[in-house]
């Protein structure tokens with residue numbers, strides 16, 4: 001048994017030594033800027049690739065869209081998200097950037113009447129479209145005009161604490177009530193063939209589950225949305 005072990009150890013040692021020698025030869029060749037093909041006598045040196053950092057050119061595109069009733073025409077980096085267009089180019093900072101990854105809902109706006117996460121949507125995708133942000137829900141409020149019914153309900157039911165998620169919650173709630181009124185089912189709808197599934201609390205919470213509130217104002221948010229729903233204040 002000992003002899004077999006000695007023999008196996010010798011084979012392993014030779015294999016390891018051969019591997020190390022081969023690795024050292026390749027490493028020395030690479031360090032010296034000589035191609036691996038140099039190992040073969042009479043072979044022309046293989047030129048090493050020149051590695052130089054390359055920065056792709058910035059591609060800009062024109063985009064025109066209507067935001068809160070006003071026509072806007074801009075030229076933006078093609079990679080600009082709708083959220084960055086709103087916040088950085090139009091200075092509409094009501095829509096919040098919470099995660100920038102579609103996970104929190106703080107950036108929710110209404111695009112052609114439907115709720116979307118503005119951080120997941122490229123601005124140029126909204127060419128010719130209509131976008132409504134929290135600033136556009138009650139355009140006369142600053143001059144003493146009425147709030148949007150959903151804004152008024154959030155105030156009445158104390159549906160916020162720090163307020164960071166609130167613009168997204170309100171825009172999302174409006175879009176959600178439209179979806180529900182149009183008969184769109186949710187993950188918890190028992191009968192998806194039912195044309196008008198009732199807005200139970202489970203339905204409401206599921207449909208709003210894309211909007212995170214780190215202050216956990218959920219009970220009051222649910223109460224505010226239910227109030228608006230029960231009074232039929234959101235047209236489909």
Ligand code: FES
Nearest residue numbers: 098100102105119
């Ligand atoms: S910032 Fe868009 S989902 Fe969080």
Ligand code: FES
Nearest residue numbers: 161163213214215
């Ligand atoms: S009110 Fe603070 S995160 Fe919702």
